[in-house]
Amino acid sequence: MGFHEVNSRPSVLWRALGRVALSIAALALLPYAWGPVYRFPDPVPFSGSALWNPYASLNGSWQRANLHAHGRAWAGFTSGSQSDEDVTDRYHRLGYSVAGVSNYQSIAAFDGIDSPPLYEHGFNLGKNHQLAIGAHSVDWFDFPLWQTISNQQYVIDRVRRKADLVSLNHPTSRDAYDLDAMRALTGYNLIEVVNGPFTSEDVWDAALSAGRPVWAVANDDTHDLNDVRRTAVGWNMIDAPSAATSDVVAALGSGRFYAALRTGALDGAGVTTLSSVRVDHGTVRVQLKGAPSTIAFIGQDGTVRETLKDALDAAFTFTPADTYIRTVITSPQTTLYLNPVIRWNGESLPSPLATVNAPWTWTQRGGAMALGCVALLLRFRARRVETPIPAARPVARRA
Numbered sequence: 001m002g003f004h005e006v007n008s009r010p011s012v013l014w015r016a017l018g019r020v021a022l023s024i025a026a027l028a029l030l031p032y033a034w035g036p037v038y039r040f041p042d043p044v045p046f047s048g049s050a051l052w053n054p055y056a057s058l059n060g061s062w063q064r065a066n067l068h069a070h071g072r073a074w075a076g077f078t079s080g081s082q083s084d085e086d087v088t089d090r091y092h093r094l095g096y097s098v099a100g101v102s103n104y105q106s107i108a109a110f111d112g113i114d115s116p117p118l119y120e121h122g123f124n125l126g127k128n129h130q131l132a133i134g135a136h137s138v139d140w141f142d143f144p145l146w147q148t149i150s151n152q153q154y155v156i157d158r159v160r161r162k163a164d165l166v167s168l169n170h171p172t173s174r175d176a177y178d179l180d181a182m183r184a185l186t187g188y189n190l191i192e193v194v195n196g197p198f199t200s201e202d203v204w205d206a207a208l209s210a211g212r213p214v215w216a217v218a219n220d221d222t223h224d225l226n227d228v229r230r231t232a233v234g235w236n237m238i239d240a241p242s243a244a245t246s247d248v249v250a251a252l253g254s255g256r257f258y259a260a261l262r263t264g265a266l267d268g269a270g271v272t273t274l275s276s277v278r279v280d281h282g283t284v285r286v287q288l289k290g291a292p293s294t295i296a297f298i299g300q301d302g303t304v305r306e307t308l309k310d311a312l313d314a315a316f317t318f319t320p321a322d323t324y325i326r327t328v329i330t331s332p333q334t335t336l337y338l339n340p341v342i343r344w345n346g347e348s349l350p351s352p353l354a355t356v357n358a359p360w361t362w363t364q365r366g367g368a369m370a371l372g373c374v375a376l377l378l379r380f381r382a383r384r385v386e387t388p389i390p391a392a393r394p395v396a397r398r399a
């Protein structure tokens with residue numbers, strides 16, 4: 001009897017632990033059973049006889065903005081080493097007019113923090129994170145383990161429903177969004193081409209080359225303001241009349257800004273900034289202020305079309321084969337990523353939209369339900385087999 005008790009306790013514990021693990025696994029798989037399957041519009045390069053220029057009508061008042069920084073949130077469970085106020089104070093002191101606090105699944109602005117209402121969405125192993133800008137509320141759905149392109153699209157659509165703009169954060173970290181995904185996904189507005197010291201231009205060119213009009217943002221993604229590699233390294237120069245969220249969102253949504261990456265010491269004088277981008281009869285002319293820089297024009301599939309060194313202005317004339325031209329400026333202290341001038345019909349930019357493939361979605365959901373039922377049935381049967389069979393008693397022999 002005593003021996004039996006000692007032996008059964010760990011097995012009871014293991015069985016309970018096993019049950020918890022099974023429940024967690026089942027919960028983690030539930031989103032995959034529910035997530036719709038999408039039909040993606042084909043990649044179609046930009047076309048048309050006219051050229052669309054995001055900088056055609058500038059206000060001339062530039063807001064310096066970081067939209068991705070973490071304060072202490074969720075009782076320290078997520079890794080911001082300072083308070084939300086410390087984040088906004090530091091950025092304001094550094095001359096930013098927009099200091100975004102982008103805690104995970106939590107809108108700091110709703111707690112009185114001087115940040116636009118935004119949050120970082122995502123709790124998954126693949127680092128598929130999105131920045132919800134102009135967020136109205138937090139979306140709590142995610143695919144925690146892996147993400148198909150349909151899964152990624154579903155999350156984008158959900159986050160977008162509760163925010164003005166969606167940005168794909170650090171798209172190449174852990175290969176979160178690969179080139180195939182970028183050629184397919186729709187419904188988001190921005191890509192974080194600069195995340196702290198890291199850049200990912202190829203995913204942006206994949207999206208642009210597939211005819212997705214999306215713009216590049218640069219952010220620190222700092223978790224610790226003492227980390228010099230991630231503080232005041234990536235920022236956006238937004239052409240907005242004020243730092244009010246509505247002005248910032250309008251400018252971000254229409255590409256009226258450019259992304260900046262610090263590569264040297266910023267000592268005020270001589271910092272290169274954009275003065276204008278003009279388009280006239282198929283020629284794009286970029287003008288800068290500050291230190292002479294290398295000006296590169298990049299087009300379809302990320303091809304460098306032309307480069308000019310030691311210049312404060314440069315021009316590029318579209319050939320019939322050019323679908324978009326974006327400009328990268330390498331100054332002594334920064335790299336600036338301008339949004340592209342795009343071929344269009346003169347009326348509206350393309351707005352490709354992935355749609356839910358209902359038959360496949362319901363086939364998948366039906367299959368998942370059937371699998372779930374089979375698993376429950378097997379579990380039920382296994383339990384019946386487990387119930388102890390009473391020990392046989394010696395049968396009294398009749399004399």
Ligand SMILES: [Zn+2]
Nearest residue numbers: 120129169170
């Ligand atoms: Zn992130």
